Amino acid sequence: MGKKRLLSSLIGVAMLAAMGNSAFAAEAPLHLNVNGTKLADQKPVIIDQSILVPIRTISQLPGFHVDWDNKSKTVSVTNGSTQDVLKLTVGKTKAVLGASTVTVSVPPRNIGSSVYVPLRFIAESLNAYAAWDAESRTAVVYPFPASEEYKSEDLAASRQAVLGLPKISLKDHLGFTPDVRTTTYYFPQNQSQKFFIQEGEYIRYFEVENGAAWQRWEGQAGAKKAGERDAVPNLVPAVKGEWGKRPAYSGAYVYFMHEWMAGEVRYGLLDETGEGTELGSKEGVFDQVIIFPIDGEKGMELR
Structure with missing residues (x-):
């Protein structure tokens, strides 16, 4: 959990810096990168220093599944790798993660014809990584690898x-x-x-x-x-x-x-x-490259 809190703090600081010049923030477009793919047709928004994205953005994360209950205005997000389920309701600051109730600072909301959800909150709750790059004004999200x-x-x-x-x-x-x-x-x-x-x-x-x-x-x-x-x-x-x-x-x-x-x-x-x-x-190797052992190499250097 310490790593997640650190990521949350770093992202929050970056977003505060990005919002420092309100005129620039209003004019410069925001971008979205999901699992390495730039989504030109899906734009994030910043509300109360939090990044919100269209609900369909989350469904494009590999292994993630999204359900929408129109009657209760509740979105359920499942990480297929961990089977963790997060439920958020439009306009509500209380969310449900598994059997626990958690607080979300910026709840989901309707913007235009789409439902927008808090990117960082979902990522940190469901073992994904979210980051904000101030220079390119890009929100990045992807699931952490299932194995190391x-x-x-x-x-x-x-x-x-x-x-x-x-x-x-x-x-x-x-x-x-x-x-x-x-x-x-x-x-x-x-x-x-x-x-x-x-x-x-x-x-x-x-x-x-x-x-x-x-x-x-x-x-x-x-x-x-x-x-x-x-x-x-x-x-x-x-x-x-x-x-x-x-x-x-x-x-x-x-x-x-x-x-x-x-x-x-x-x-x-x-x-x-x-x-x-x-x-x-x-x-006979067509789709994905195969990596072979190289004789004489030493153990890996993690740097």
């Missing part, structure tokens, strides 16, 4: 689980390369909590935090000029466009190249000079 396999000391298992986490990006992508049929994943050697995804000329960098993979940087490959250092040592020679903070890692990588149209995964090592060595491959 993404923290496993087994590097292959941890990496596989990490790639299945929600991928959160608070900025727009620089672009997409047409007709790309290969996705390549790069992990720093001996690590699983940081990784790159490359598709065509675009490469994106993620770090695992709070049960999700948060995008920290993105670059568009460019031509390297004589005498220039690599944009990302041993991995990205040069970029002609980028956002975020460039990763500082400069060691060796392991890679998993998924040619998903052909149904093949090839994997290997990139040494400290960027020289690649293929270690193996597997055919």
